Amino acid sequence: MELRQLASFLAVVEEGQFARAAARLFLSPPAVTGHVRQLERELGVQLLERSPLRLTAAGERFVPHARAALEAVNAATDAVADLGGDDSVLRVGIMGHGSAELTPAILQAFYRARPQTRVSVEGLNYDEHVSALLERKVDVAFVRPEPGDERIVADVMTTEPRIVLVSARSPLAAADHVTLADVLDLPYLNVPVCTPQAFTNYLYFMDARGGEWPRRGPDTTRNPQECLTSAAAGRGVGSALYSFMRFHPWPGVKYLPVVDAPWDDSVLVSRRDDLRPAIQTFRNVARSLARDLGPVLVPPPVLPAA
Incomplete structure (x- = not known):
């Protein structure tokens, strides 16, 4: 049983629709449906009737336990947020090549700015675009595009064709x-x-x-x-x-x-409520280099007219 399965199940219960639950979780509706089905398979019971959408007897019984499990995990995470996982280690997630040549430049500048902070670099898959950060697997991440999640703050690093x-x-x-x-x-x-x-x-x-x-x-x-x-x-x-x-x-x-496609961004993201000094230093270094070196490191290509 995974936390994301519980989160998807509770979102469907609270929103009353798979589509609204997916929008709330910044997932696709098929992903939320898949999470609920996986949860039902693992429990061996049906939790939701689909037409119309409503809880089964098993679902009614399971809801308070699912909520308690998520609340316990959040409480445990908060309890140790200022211990061990503080500024001594910064976990940097990188999806693909990150923000082009800016990514290693930012890492090198951060090493110089905060040599006391150890940096751990983690490669991210496409499905970790948001979850790696929100599930606290990483502290900051270079991803694309901007997630559009109010729990996340995003700084634009490059804007590219x-x-x-x-x-x-x-x-x-x-x-x-x-x-x-x-x-x-x-x-x-x-x-x-x-x-x-x-x-x-x-x-x-x-x-x-x-x-x-x-x-x-x-x-x-x-x-x-x-x-x-x-x-x-x-x-x-x-x-x-x-x-x-x-x-x-x-x-x-x-x-x-694709000459007529709108240009898009690579971004550096972090949790909005994470105000640790190392995070703020990393963001400040990244914004400064993106402003000063971005046009040099990531020159716009010469493209034919659309």
Whole structure:
């Protein structure tokens, strides 16, 4: 049994709808549905009737225990928040290549600013876009795009054009660039169902689709390496920020700028209520370097007119 399963179950109970529960948790509705089903399978009982949505007798009995379990975990976390896990260690999460060349520059500057603080770097998968921070696996994280969660504060590090990555054998591979019209109907690689909605919106150009999901290929990918391997094999299309090309040259993959797609951000995120000095120092260093070095380290590409 996992905490996210309990959180999803209680959100559905309190919101009265899977869609509203998903919005509250910044997850996709299929992810919330999956969490509740997994919980029911592990308990061996049905907790919710679906049509109409209401608690079963087992669900009624389980609700107070689920709430107590989450409250106990939160209380335990708060009780030790100022011990051991203080400024002596800063856990930095990095999704993919983070914020391009700014990421190592910020880490190096922080080492100089606070040599007494040990830094632990953790790689993040796509489905950890928000959860790694909120579940306190990391203290700060370089992710994309901005999560849009009131519990999280985000500092923009880079703002970049968008690209797609296709198989070198794709008919599009001969082009130098593409438009949204060229790529919206392609089959996209899947990500885990628990991936936050903000990330899937970014990955699949959902705004340009009017909220409609794209066609998707057979593979589910959790990180850039899996994405590139599947794309090279012609199993689906991925998307990324422009700087991704510099960090992930990959045999069998062609990168194509999407010239009319809105530019998007990589961001540094931290918990809004985490005011420890090491966190604030890291944010201050990051904002300063993003302002002063960003245009140099991440120059905008020269793209054809749309």
